Amino acid sequence: MRWFFSFLCAALLGLSSALSSSGSRLLVVLEDVAEKGSYGGFFGDLEARGFHLAFETPKSPSLALLKFGELAYDHLLLLPTKAKGLGPALTATQLLEFMKKEGNILLALSGDHGTPTAVQSLLLELDIHLPSDRNSLVVDHFNYDGESAKDKHDVVLVPFPKVVRTDVKDYFGGEGVIAVPRAVGQTLGNESPLLAPILRAPSTAYSYNPKDESEIVEDPFAVGAQLNLVSAMQAHNSARLTILGSAEMLQDAWFEAKASLNGKAITTANRDFVAKVSGWTFKELGVLKIGKFVHYLDEGVSKKVNTSSAIPENNPSIYRIKNDVTFQVPISEYVSTHWTPYTPPSGDNIQLEFSMLSPFHRLNLSPLSQTANATLFGTTFKTPDQHGIFNFRVDYKRPFLTNIDEKRQVTVRHFAHDEWPRSWQISGAWVWIAGIWVTVGAWVGFIALWLYSAPTEKVGGKKTQ
């Protein structure tokens, strides 16, 4: 039950200090500290959710993301700045270093300001691409706000995103319309499995530079659903980076603004969406935790011993080939305030690999039971007929969920010399065993006959035929 207590402690700690699963220190970097008034609602929400906010400007000499090689803040919110450079404390290398230490970044871009070079090279490194000209905006002539962008069509109104794949959990769904004013669209590289779109532009949107004199856009940076308004990147160590195309989305002015879509008056639902995006980025959502691997020999005597207590005896380090083995692992998910039992989305399975160089078994783990904080997944299988050093491996990497890649090494040995069936238990051997005993018997019989028929000493001289 130890893991249960640790869960409990973690949950209690979370309640007392912060609601994020990974710490509450949040650094906000903005052009001018005075500017924070316009984001009052957003900051208020963050503080209400338990974050401790610190404000710095890029030029501030005291600004440092890492202190003595450790994180000075757990999360970073980068709001757009006017300057082209972000200063020595916020270089692309520093930001990557921050993420290597599992710091999370919420990066807000703005079409008004242009993107700093540090951010540009950071995104380029991560295979996220921005339009090459400074002032490109996402424009949509069908889904624009009739109130504020009647002529420019640069405030795009989009519904809450739907899940892009069936096996992905829906963390950003909701009711209503989101206003995305003057957004910088991003495109994502096709190679990296670490990238995922959160909010994609409507199919009629495209990237357009309003300073461009020409009437027609010849070769837009990207169009339609290829253009992302909000996109996410989660590194191997589960550090998260969210790129928010429009910083204005976070501002009070757009939180519950009146807008009109195709003549219909609506209220934007930015507050809800932004809470979800920031909650995900700062690890209040979609955080998985894997408990202790438990595996045991599920046959013979040990079966009884193991199943009698709640936690079976220590995980053995060695099995034999063709053993029945049971494997169990508890997995919990962090939801805003506490750890809850994790249930994978329908159409998705957590899998166990039993592998040596390549998997010999790849099995779906089925939920066995639930505790207050975790779901116990498990399966039973027979070790393959191949000795070697195997790994129990749970490799579960899905968009928007922290990565699970855990393995435990066990040895699978060959049959010991006394574990084979005895010869008389094999019916095919009976012929040979009979052969042996017939030979032995015949030999003894022959000797007996020989001795019996031996001529007596006295007759010795004359041999009778």
Place this chain on the structure above:
Amino acid sequence: MAATEGDQFLKQATGRNTRGLLRVIILCLIAGAAVSSRLFSVIRFESIIHEFDPWFNFRATKYLVQNGFYSFWDWFDDRTWHPLGRVTGGTLYPGLMVTSGVIYHLLRFLTLPVDIRNICVLLAPAFSGLTALATYLLTSEMVTSPSAGLLAAAFMGITPGYISRSVAGSYDNEAIAIFLLVFTFFLWIKAVKNGSVFWGALTALFYGYMVSAWGGYVFITNLLPLHAFVLICMGRYSPRLYVSYTSWYALGTLASMQIPFVGFLPIRSSEHMSALGVFGLLQIVAFVEFVRVQLPSKQFQTLLRALVVLIFVVSFGGLVLLTVTGVIAPWTGRFYSLWDTGYAKIHIPIIASVSEHQPTAWPAFFFDLSMMIWLFPAGVYMCFRSLTDEQVFIVIYAVLASYFAGVMVRLMLTLTPIVCVASAIAFSQILDTYLDVKTPKAESNENGTSDPAKVAASAILPDSLRSTRNPLVGIYSYASKLTVVGASAVYLMLFVLHCTWVTSNAYSSPSVVLASRLPDGSQHIIDDYREAYYWLRQNTADNAKIMSWWDYGYQIGGMADRPTLVDNNTWNNTHIATVGKAMSSREEVSYPIMRQHEVDYVLVVFGGLLGYSGDDINKFLWMVRIAEGIWPDEVKERNFFTPRGEYRVDDEATPTMRNSLMYKMSYYNYNSLFPAGQAQDRVRGSRLPAEGPQLSTIEEAFTSENWIIRIYKVKDLDNFGRDHQSAGAFDKGHKKKRASKRKGARVLRVE
């Protein structure tokens, strides 16, 4: 020698006992000399296990002592051949370890707790004393002269050919196997002489022990049948031979099949077929003998002819059929290389890459056997003179072992005993002849032909050979006696000197520790191997996997106690080739291989700084060749040579060479030791490129004092999904360039 000293006691009543006592004392002294001449390495360095294979034997012995016999028997070793593991209990010859374990427990039982390491270190010298004894027994069976046996024992005790594999710390199978070999031969000779089931069974018992100790048991398996076969061919079939051979074969085969590693080989592999064949032949010959007694000779002739033809056709056809269908295993590569020395080099590079499988260079015979190499033919010739059953054995053994020793360096070991025996026979003949104090009576010579000496001599010696027709008379002149005896004594002295010199200079280096001389003559110990192995032991996780070339596998397992990918038990050529491929390919190719095999550290041996020539760059071509054997399309040996066919590491090295992981690991950061552009490789004697190689997927973790061992850590995947080259470039400050112009169709992202 014993005989001459004992001469004066001859006529006394106590003469026999005194000579026996003297013989015992002399044998003890010989054993003492044999043991003490093997202790150079312990005295000079320390009580340490040597070389490579002994480290595995030592580790296995420790396992045996700690976990008991049954778990040793079923041992699955998960710390070698990662991730395959090794069924060690079923793939080793357990005789050596069990012997040490028994000694260990015996000493503990006698309340003498001795560290298992010391038992292992000193096992080989102890058994060399026993070998000397066994040689004495074997030689004494051959000739009547007691001095021959003592000489043979003395030769065997100190000859470098045997010392090379049995110095203290050389804890290898051969350490006990040579004793068992000689002793089994002694028992066999005894059995053939007496025709006794008892001696035949004893032969089988020690043959079984030999099988459990060394793969070289096949030598006995083939030599004894050959002996029996030759005797039959010479028309010397006798019930004695029948009894001794059948009891040896039946019991010995059963005994050998108890060893898991041997298993059913004695009835399935070609190497064992001669023993089975001769067994069958003996039955037939015995049967024919029986029939001959019962039948008139005319009918018997017809029957015999028919029988011989029939049996030959049936058995040969059967053998061919079984070999073709695969019931009898085909000959192994090591066996082929015994007949064709070029075979291994072409077909099985892994066998050829072992230096001890190379053909012997001729000076090695003089180096290892000294004066015995020219006494040896004389001894063999003397065996021809009387040619009793046991002397036929000497002749066969001599011929076979000479051939094998010429083919493979390590088989010098099997030649050594017979050389000692034969040359002792020759030498004792000289001494017996010339050390006789009495002058032969002059008149016997003058009287000519019909003297009693000749009659006596011809009674003992068969007069089939021309050399034996003239009787032995003796030496008249004291001068010639003195000269010859003096010369012999000088030769013996020189022999002792030579043996001691060779032992101390050539065979007493542990090879784990290197010794060198400082300019002032004092000894300097280079201890890089152990430094690095202990670094691994103390600084890495308990199951951190180490990838290195297989030579160092056993040492890493023994000294660093870390799992290795490949080791000196080269049972899986593909796995070795995988490591070879990882070493000889570009980083981009090697990295996935290393990830797949869960490699944490890579260890290379680099001798460039010190001029240590046994390093990995010099072994590199073998890695390439072995990898090429499995992946001929991906690794090509030709690409490692310059267009002019040179193997170079300097500016003119080929790009394949310079991009290979092995080259990079060897020379990484090496030029930082030198002024710019002056980096020098002292083994290859070449100046290195001004700019050293760059590594991206691995990082340097440790380099030993003299740079002999370099250890690299394999990096984890890049946190942001980049490849390591671009991640490294980014960290160095090279920002990625935005692709200014798209080429071709736009690549759309698909969710």
